[in-house]
Amino acid sequence: MARDEFEAERTTYNFVGTRPDRPDGIDKVTGRARFGADMTAPGMLHAVILRSPHAHAKIVKIDTSKAEAAPGVKAIVTRADFADGLDGENWNILENVMAGDTALYDGHAVCALAATSMLEARDAAKLVEIEYERIPHVTDVDKAMAPGAPVIREGADDGSVPAGMHPNVVRYHESGHGDVEAGFAKADLVLEETFKTEATHQGYIEPHACLGHMGTDGKGELWCCTQGHWNVQKVCAALLGTETSALRVTASEIGGGFGGKTAVFIEPVALALSRKANRPVKLVMPRADVFRATGPTSPASMDIKIGMTKDGTITAAKGVFRLSGGAFPEAPMEFSAMCAFACYDLENVLQMGYDVMSNRPKQAAYRAPGAPMAAFAVESVLDEMCNQLGLDPLEVRLKNAAKTGSKASYGPRFDQIGLVETLEAAINHPHYKAPLAEGQGRGVACGFWFNHGGETSVSLMLSEDGTAQIAVGTPDIGGSRASMALMAAEVLGIPYENIRCVIADTSSLGYNEISHGSRVTYASGLATIKAAKDAVNRMCQRAAAKWGIDPDAVYWEDGYAKPSGPNAGEFDPMHITEITANMGATGGPINGHFEATPEGAGVSFGTHIVDAEVDPETGHTKILRYTVVQDAGKAVHPTYVEGQYQGGAVQGIGWALNEEYIYGEDGSLQNALFLDYRVPVASDLPMIDTVIVEVPNPGHPFGVRGVGETGIVPPLAAIANAVSNAAGVRMRQLPASPPRILAALKDRDAG
Amino acid sequence: MSKKFHVSTTVNGDPVEFLCDSRETVLDVLRDRLSLTGAKEGCGTGDCGACSITVDDRLVCACLMLGAEAEGKSIETVEGIAAGEDLHPLQKRFIEYAALQCGICTPGILVAAKNLLEKHPDPTEEQVRYWLAGNLCRCTGYDKIIRAVMDTAAEMREAS
Numbered sequence A: 001m002a003r004d005e006f007e008a009e010r011t012t013y014n015f016v017g018t019r020p021d022r023p024d025g026i027d028k029v030t031g032r033a034r035f036g037a038d039m040t041a042p043g044m045l046h047a048v049i050l051r052s053p054h055a056h057a058k059i060v061k062i063d064t065s066k067a068e069a070a071p072g073v074k075a076i077v078t079r080a081d082f083a084d085g086l087d088g089e090n091w092n093i094l095e096n097v098m099a100g101d102t103a104l105y106d107g108h109a110v111c112a113l114a115a116t117s118m119l120e121a122r123d124a125a126k127l128v129e130i131e132y133e134r135i136p137h138v139t140d141v142d143k144a145m146a147p148g149a150p151v152i153r154e155g156a157d158d159g160s161v162p163a164g165m166h167p168n169v170v171r172y173h174e175s176g177h178g179d180v181e182a183g184f185a186k187a188d189l190v191l192e193e194t195f196k197t198e199a200t201h202q203g204y205i206e207p208h209a210c211l212g213h214m215g216t217d218g219k220g221e222l223w224c225c226t227q228g229h230w231n232v233q234k235v236c237a238a239l240l241g242t243e244t245s246a247l248r249v250t251a252s253e254i255g256g257g258f259g260g261k262t263a264v265f266i267e268p269v270a271l272a273l274s275r276k277a278n279r280p281v282k283l284v285m286p287r288a289d290v291f292r293a294t295g296p297t298s299p300a301s302m303d304i305k306i307g308m309t310k311d312g313t314i315t316a317a318k319g320v321f322r323l324s325g326g327a328f329p330e331a332p333m334e335f336s337a338m339c340a341f342a343c344y345d346l347e348n349v350l351q352m353g354y355d356v357m358s359n360r361p362k363q364a365a366y367r368a369p370g371a372p373m374a375a376f377a378v379e380s381v382l383d384e385m386c387n388q389l390g391l392d393p394l395e396v397r398l399k400n401a402a403k404t405g406s407k408a409s410y411g412p413r414f415d416q417i418g419l420v421e422t423l424e425a426a427i428n429h430p431h432y433k434a435p436l437a438e439g440q441g442r443g444v445a446c447g448f449w450f451n452h453g454g455e456t457s458v459s460l461m462l463s464e465d466g467t468a469q470i471a472v473g474t475p476d477i478g479g480s481r482a483s484m485a486l487m488a489a490e491v492l493g494i495p496y497e498n499i500r501c502v503i504a505d506t507s508s509l510g511y512n513e514i515s516h517g518s519r520v521t522y523a524s525g526l527a528t529i530k531a532a533k534d535a536v537n538r539m540c541q542r543a544a545a546k547w548g549i550d551p552d553a554v555y556w557e558d559g560y561a562k563p564s565g566p567n568a569g570e571f572d573p574m575h576i577t578e579i580t581a582n583m584g585a586t587g588g589p590i591n592g593h594f595e596a597t598p599e600g601a602g603v604s605f606g607t608h609i610v611d612a613e614v615d616p617e618t619g620h621t622k623i624l625r626y627t628v629v630q631d632a633g634k635a636v637h638p639t640y641v642e643g644q645y646q647g648g649a650v651q652g653i654g655w656a657l658n659e660e661y662i663y664g665e666d667g668s669l670q671n672a673l674f675l676d677y678r679v680p681v682a683s684d685l686p687m688i689d690t691v692i693v694e695v696p697n698p699g700h701p702f703g704v705r706g707v708g709e710t711g712i713v714p715p716l717a718a719i720a721n722a723v724s725n726a727a728g729v730r731m732r733q734l735p736a737s738p739p740r741i742l743a744a745l746k747d748r749d750a751g
Numbered sequence B: 001m002s003k004k005f006h007v008s009t010t011v012n013g014d015p016v017e018f019l020c021d022s023r024e025t026v027l028d029v030l031r032d033r034l035s036l037t038g039a040k041e042g043c044g045t046g047d048c049g050a051c052s053i054t055v056d057d058r059l060v061c062a063c064l065m066l067g068a069e070a071e072g073k074s075i076e077t078v079e080g081i082a083a084g085e086d087l088h089p090l091q092k093r094f095i096e097y098a099a100l101q102c103g104i105c106t107p108g109i110l111v112a113a114k115n116l117l118e119k120h121p122d123p124t125e126e127q128v129r130y131w132l133a134g135n136l137c138r139c140t141g142y143d144k145i146i147r148a149v150m151d152t153a154a155e156m157r158e159a160s
Ligand code: FES
Pocket: B040, B041, B042, B043, B044, B045, B046, B047, B048, B049, B050, B051, B052, B061, B062, B063, B064
């Protein structure tokens, strides 16, 4: 979207920037809101999925005869019940949704059945006989690319991988500019370190759930919790071998996603069972399945080398990022590489990424996929260099900060950006000046995320009473219906309460990309503004026709059509209700539409400050104080922006200190429940302070930048730095859980 | 087909009767037999608190109690918190403070917080944090939830 397409940029607002109650608030505090598992249908069956207990095994035989004869069982499906002849990502998704001849990870789906009750389905599942032949497995990213590692999928290399690498390395990325060796030669201090992070899960509290019905004619209806129901529609149609338009998908309220509900896991299975049984099928994932078979991030192994002069100028930076996206070629290693040094204006930078397959579940996005681990590695090295050179870590970041016009480490030149402003706000924040006690440490870090636009359609419908409905296609994962209504109110000049925003189903609106890439407030917001302007233009035309003047001589202000000046004629302003009350007689219904793929998402930066205390006896870390500073461009609903910052920071705290996928020697996941996969709880945490910086995004009419993802980029690094400074020993592997901290302290004491 | 239990109990003040299998939890019964889907199943193992209800005023995880054990008890769920159209002060504050993002944890947190304020009308921040430590929220980082509970407590003390 070219920015000159927009009228003069607004700087004052009546609605945008206020904090009204959200339209779905009452439903959500009274238990009325309907999430994925809250839906039922007449004649509904309940389904369970059987999963491989092995990390890597040939599926020799699946005998369903006893289960088929069990009471209440109506359908059983295996891979044979899905489309064949798929390729590309559809094939990968199918391969993950239902195993072919090989189970590729602990928890991989191999068979599913539906019965008239949940208890009958569970009982019958025990009667399915599956014979496996175990084959060697590998779950560690470094081991998976070492000579002799078992090969996950022969020939999966996309052609980009340098010669001589293990076949599990399937994609390679390289980017940068300048001459890093020349840069290192100019440095007073060059530091090179290796880092590791474990896989984590998005940890949404709502397990994946759906209710699907597909008739034998291939026509279907699906209700599910997802971040993107058009994508579900497309993928399910492909996996079932039916036309996309034959399936109508409605998005339920969604109980958290964070990227993990951008992927399709169970919906095609429910539909395949339903098609076979010719009855609606409900499928809800047990929590252990959510951990074993959905979502995790990629474990990462990284080498960082940075050169710096005594005054803190970075002369060169180089990074190598090895990530595993599980048994599928898709680890976001290029995002790690591209984000790693994006905060800095560097003359010489080089970054390389390797995508490595292993016997883990198919990775899914989790807030700024790939960026948090890269930031951890890079910002840890910077912290160490500042310590060694006796420099202030925020001043050093400010000295090297990327600015408007800087050449980004990943290629383009930055448009208007706000990193410097977040750094200045952090330096001037009372937190940064507050004294620390003995045994406490402070860490800081910066973070970057691209943000995204994506395919977007919005319709805005006016009612005869002058109220408006907005149909958007991006599931509301953090209060976006309120933000859409605020932006529409701003354009229409009618009260926020007079606007109802709904998430339309796939048959009621044009295609919408998933709610991902921090794109909703930006892209659906932009489309809402443009759809509202479209409706306003139509209303101005109606007023012009009534007045008998040129439509160009009419403008819109605060809910009224007005003649644009004395030359246009003397007419009383015409209120929206006057226009809509008569719309049937003056030309028919008035709606506004907008469809596009906006491309001005506007990158986003944040700076975090954290104080931590480490107990040397137990290795336990307590977070004492936490401050998030982030550029929002323009905060449409500041309370929800704060919520995104706080939520991202706390997920980062979990990732930094506790959360990790723990695989046993046998390749099975050891901690597939919330008791052992410990996400932060209320008693672990302090309040999370937030500072919203607003450096407008030129690519959005109101200056909005996405805020959903950047908040999880700095915390791993900031906390690792705080812990390292508190404990006096550098933590190069996350999570910095008590056993790891104790081991690091012991190593230090042993010299 | 295994033998079913016939259970008579009270839910949100209303007498109810149901038949349930010996393996069904109170959460299964509420959601699948009584169509009260306010309590959520986040884990089924007592680790997330999304299914929090009170049984004779005691806060419990509905996923850890069998349906058959509900006989003669008085159960309260999120659906019973508001008095008709009138929201409880906690519910109002949760909306106003954006103490929910996705809202899946909200029913459990509201039930737990209400139970806390009934027992301890003047809690410290630490008390609130520990009381709610069994209720996972993945979206908010708890900040706005804790503030909402603390400020509702103050408001309710003033009102009483
Ligand atoms: S569902 Fe009961 S505690 Fe999680």
